[in-house]
Every structure is written in structure tokens, then in C-alpha cells.
Amino acid sequence: MKTFADLQTGTYSQQLAYRLLTELDLMAALKHYSPVLCGTIPLGIDIPSSDLDVICEVRQFERFERTVTALYGELPQFRLKRKTIRGVPTVKANFRYQGKAFELFGQPQCVECQYAYLHMKIEHMLLMAHPEWKEKAIEMKKQGVKTEPAFASLLGISGDPYEGLLAYGKKAFGIGCQ
16 A cells, blocks of 8 residues: 555556646645545556545535635536435545546545545555455456455455445454544
8 A cells, every 4th residue: 555655656557646646736735634545546456447536534514615626626527516425424526637537535534534544454454465366356346346345255245345344354454443
């Protein structure tokens, strides 16, 4: 799992992500929201259609929406949406830059407690323990399977793959949030 700075020397898509995020000044511009790039790119299991998922700690949705709109509102396919995910109020901003899809995802909790971050940590541990799963996960993604369901399948977890992966990670690796 790569940190933002580590992306500079990673895979082609990690270097591209670093370049695009730097050109947009996204991490610095949103530093008040503790942004973290999550998902398949830091794990090195992305496919060409993978987007850049940046999670943020957002407690004042209106302020975040104003900031993001001022910064990225003129970019192609920009849109804002509020919803509730698993009982947690959420704000999402989507746009494209240099042909790549971006999603800014904000919830009123620290980024280390958000599902995307916890799932990424668990998936990283699984890839460390089972390096052969990297190619299997990429193949499943190419077939349209989302990341968490792919890992749940590799683990033989049935039911909700998002909750199942969290339960597995807590038991196997002690990964969770208080």
C-alpha cells in the first residue's frame, strides 16, 4: 500500500495518480479535510477504468461543497451528491481530469475509520499474505467485480462483502476503528 509520496516511484498508474493529484493541488487544497487516496491504485490492483478515490473527513458539508465547487466545479462531469451510506451522512463530488475519473468522498468521521480506508488496509494485508491474489483480483476487476466482493470471494466470505471483509480484518489482523 503506497502513501501519497510513495506514488511518485510506484507503478505507471500510481505515478500518473501522483501527477494528476499534484497538478490539481488536491491534497494540499483539501488538507483541512485530511484527504487520503484509497482504493485499487495505492494497492497496485487497478485497471485502466479505475478512478481515483480520495476520502475526506467532512463535518461541514456546505463548506466542503463550496470549496470543492470553487476548485473543481469547472472540470468535466462535475457533480455533487449527498446521501446516507450505512447510516452515515456522506457527500460525494465526482469529476474528470485528463481523462481520469475522480471521486471525493466525505463523511463526518476520521478517514482512518471510514470503510474505504479500513478495506484498503485489510486488502493490503491480504495481498502481503497471498501475493498470488494480486493477479486474481485484477482479473476479477476486469470482469466487472468490485474490489471488496473480489476479496470476499477469494476469502470464501458469503453475505455482505463489505461487512464480511471488515469482520475478517478485525479478527485476522486487528484492523478496525474504535
